[in-house]
Amino acid sequence: MAKAGGGVQSLDRAFAILETIADAGGVITLSQLASDTGLPLPTIHRLVRTLVDLGYVRQEPNRQYSLGPRLIRLGETTSRRLATWARPHLAEVVSTLGESVNLAMLDGDQIVYVGQVMPSQNSMRMFTEVGRRVDPHTTAVGKAILAGDDEDDVRALLRRTGMEGRTTHSLVTPDDFVAELRQTRERGYALDNEEQELGVRCVAVAVPGGSRLAISMSGPLPRMGDDVVDHAVPPLRAAADAIADELRTRG
Incomplete structure (x- = not known):
């Protein structure tokens, strides 16, 4: 019809x-x-x-x-294409900030990392290799994406996934996570303070336009002080806006 x-x-x-x-x-x-x-x-x-x-x-x-299962092939192909479009924008952030930059999406109830650019120097192995799936409550990208969602929907997602603690810093109650999302909305970016991996701090911003994507910068805790986070947010936002423009143009 x-x-x-x-x-x-x-x-x-x-x-x-x-x-x-x-x-x-x-x-x-x-x-x-x-x-x-x-x-x-x-x-x-x-x-x-x-x-x-x-x-x-x-x-x-x-x-x-x-x-x-037929959706898997479509999703994998789309993720590869998305990572290709996004890579120059991720690389520009890396050249500015000197730390690893990741692109992730909310796929169902999980975060999947679809793109990553690492610096040639000062690099360290991160938990965020491409293809890795994690629950959103321990990640900055998950917080950035979910910060715009209705709180009842967020709580329903948390009931489905559970809130397993990855480290002693992980948020493990819905009330704490929802409160963290409120802070994320207020400041305009999300933080992972050793919640996914000890010794690693991440800052993330959502890609605008409802794409369920976010960009994060990850680094070892000694190099990721508050001043570095503040410096990282504008380049991350610029890259997120550029990727949103790519999606609108190509979509």
Whole structure:
């Protein structure tokens, strides 16, 4: 059925279903899909069955539905292209600041690192290698992305993932994490103070435009004082804006 804007309604609804499943953490019931999308249950059932047949949705043994394996190839290809577009902007930040710079995205309920540029000197091995998946509550990039979300949605995500402490500095209660997100919104950037890895501090800003992306600079704690963080924020924001422009131009 054609939409007034020239699109195809069934495609619009199919992508709404995929995004709703992703927003629910990757697994959802048909009744919850109907409630969250506002679509009639028979319509949901028909579209989901088509997506299952195509491999983009999977029916679980408990009769819930999850994102299917065919999306992996699409996501991996998109991530590689995104990293290619973003690399010059990440490299410019590295040349300015002299520390490792990372690009990460919220994929379902997890942060996945999709790009990284390291300096030729003063480099150290970080936990943030490309392809690494981590829970968002211990990362600056996760905080930067989630700071713009409704607090109820953030708490629902934390219930799904749990809040395992990676270090003694990790935030392990929803109230503490939500309070940290409020601070992140107020100052305009996020911090990871040895919460993912001891001895490592990170500062991150979100890529504007609702892309669920963020850029961070990571470094050993002795080199990441407050003055360095303050100096890092403007170049990170400039790179985030440039990547947002790339996404708008290429999208």
